[in-house]
Amino acid sequence: MIDLRSDTVTKPDEEMREAAHSAAVGDDVYEEDPTVTELESRAADLVGTEAALYVPTGTMGNQIAAHVHTEPGQEVIADRQSHVVKYELGGLAQHAGVQVRMIDADPHGVPTPEAFDASYVEEDLHRPGTGLLWLENTHNVRGGVAVDSETIAAAADAAHDRGVPVHLDGARVCNAAAALDVPVSDLTAPVDSVMFCLSKGLGAPVGSMLAGSETFIERARRTRKLFGGGMRQVGVIAGPGLCALENVSDLATDHENARVLAEELDRVDGLSVAEPETNIVLVDVSDTGLDVETVLERLREQEVLATPFGPTTIRFCTHRDVDRAAVETAIDRVATALE
DSSP: OEEOSOTTOOOOOHHHHHHHHHOOOOOGGGTOOHHHHHHHHHHHHHHTOSEEEEESOHHHHHHHHHHHHOOTTOEEEEETTOHHHHSSTTHIIIIIOOEEEEEOOTTTSOOOHHHHHHHOOOOOSSOOOEEEEEEESSBTTTTSBOOOHHHHHHHHHHHHHTTOOEEEEOTTHHHHHHHHTSOHHHHHTTSSEEEEESSSTTOOSSOEEEEEOHHHHHHHHHHHHHTTOOOSSTHHHHHHHHHHHTTGGGHHHHHHHHHHHHHHHTTSTTOEEOOOSSSEEEEEOGGGTSOHHHHHHHHHHTTEEOEEOSSSEEEEEOOTTSOHHHHHHHHHHHHHHTO
16 A cells, blocks of 8 residues: 555664664653753754654644744634645644634745735724734645745744744644755744644654744743653654654655656646646546545555545645655656546
8 A cells, every 4th residue: 555645654674663662761741851852952953943742643743833922812823725724623623712814825834014004903992803823834725835935034024023022833844844945943043932843754653843932932841741641661663753854854755756646647648737846746537537535536546545635635744754766656657546
């Protein structure tokens, strides 16, 4: 089976398994796990912040950030297609008690300064005001687009001019950095906090990082405990996370495989494929005369897995566990499935 549903399906390699086996551990709630301490320090260095916090999942990291940055009732400005709006179970309302002002931030999911200003709400007797600007890079639903630092900075500067903090859902920000050939810290410098995943393209079995100022992380650590994320001898999973940080340079291979996949699938009758910027390939199947579920079932019969991503769209996601040979095999199998 060639699994191209997501880059979350990767298995830890032998180096990661050995790192888990040999990790020095301690009670992380007491901040006594040396492996976690090293991971947090190296993660902060990667994104250029004062501090970082290890969290079990990216969703938890995002929800912690919202809880720390905002007050209940405030508004969060976010792209209508952002992960936090579509895939986090309304967590902003449930955990932080905030409401979302959704905007259509085409084409990259990042609002222009003008769009931010138009959506901004001043606090007054009747309105709680805008408390946070939410950005995403790469942007999943918009096809894994890699947003450059200038675009991020323009939006962040507009928010900061009005005293509004900015959080970046950077689950795949390392992919963005690899695609743009810039340091990760260039993409995170304009924002106040960032979450990035170790368990997607970087290949760790579990975990994400939340980073920001020392003051922000102090508050985030307390909120992590509130959300049930205080962990004990967690070095056994932080060790593989340290290995994952060494895999940033490998992401370019996933991007090249995605480019090949997209080019070849676009030649298959009935398929229309957008050119990918990173490791996400969106395929429109409407001209096949088949619905998405039928296409996915045919692919499964050919031992290829993909993800439904809209009424006429499926998503393929390349990753470190699928090499070029497997991608080429997948291309042949897709063509066979649609004959």
